[in-house]
Amino acid sequence: MSNTFTMIGGEGPNSYQQHSKYQGALLEAAKEKINEAISTKLDIHLTSNLVNIADFGCSTGPNTFAAVQTIVDAVEHKYQKDIEFQVFFNDSSSNDFNTLFKILPPARKYYATGVPGSFFGRVLPKNIFHVGVSSYSLHFVSKIPNEVKDRDSPVWNMDIHCTGFSKKVANLYLDQYKIDVGSFLNARAQEIVSGGLLLLLGSCLPNGVQMSDTVIGMMIDFIGSSLNEIAKQGLTDQENLKLPIYLAHADELKRIIEENRCFTTEVFEIISHAKGEYPLDPEYLTKTFKVTIGGSVASPFGQDVMEKTYELVKKKTQEMLPQIAKAEPGMQYPIVFRKI
DSSP: OOTTOOOOOSSSTTSTTTSOHHHHHHHHHHHHHHHHHHHHTOOOOOSSSEEEEEEETOTTSSHHHHHHHHHHHHHHHHHOSOOEEEEEEEEOTTSOHHHHHHTOOTTOSEEEEEEESOTTSOOSOTTOEEEEEEESOTTBOSSOOHHHHOTTSTTOOOSSSOOSSOHHHHHHHHHHHHHHHHHHHHHHHHHEEEEEEEEEEEEEBOTTOOGGGBHHHHHHHHHHHHHHHHHHTTSOOGGGOOOOBOOOBHHHHHHHHHHOOSEEEEEEOOBOOTTSSOOSOHHHHHHHHHHHHHHHHHHHHOHHHHHHHHHHHHHHHHHTHHHHHTOBOOEEEEEEEEEO
């Protein structure tokens, strides 16, 4: 995955650390499912009273700490014995690990290790972790399909993401997504111990719904059109930015999982949570998409262009609130895999 696609770090008012409650709400909604899965499906042999936990795509907190603590509590409850925990926090090398370790919970029951690297490949030794988690991370792809970037290609995409309206463009993104999810699962299958669990939390699209018909898609469209306006001022070339994001449809995700032979699927459910739909607040929406996508704008174009872009995004969001209010709802899921 491109090192430029990381959440905005630090602890300030425009950081992911301060604006990730939407993502955290899914963990809270799935907590009962996670506890149940660890209680009934985790089947590991503790020969040294050491349990290794890994978060793939951890970002800077606080959600990674909540996920890890949920797992720690569930494992302790299951085994009812003195256990030591080692946690591997993984993200791309440009992630703000400094902030992550600065705000580690002081009363934590685990030892913490940072593991930089793309989770589309191996980042840990074989047979090392017992429970893994990845939250709101598997909507990324490792690269943009070449045909989509080539202006001379019949499937060149002038938009900054896969809107879903061009079937040919969507199929190219889907092909890459299948490769990347397969690579992710194959890598985890080598790193996880037999009987261990891999927990996936994230978003997908309802069948038949296009990305640009959702709030997420609309906000990314606003970012693209804002960059286009700035490009007309000669400050940047909007067409150079393509976001490595693909939100699969529910049936697409199910088919990919069914084709996997590394794990058994113990849980695959669609759930709702308290923040399942974004509030109709231009300030909130702008900041939420600034902390998640702002880094991808700042990296190629600079901080000044990024700030100007999001000033325009806020205005467009205010103007388009009636359209946003009619957006198609997204879907969230918890998936639990067990290593065969």
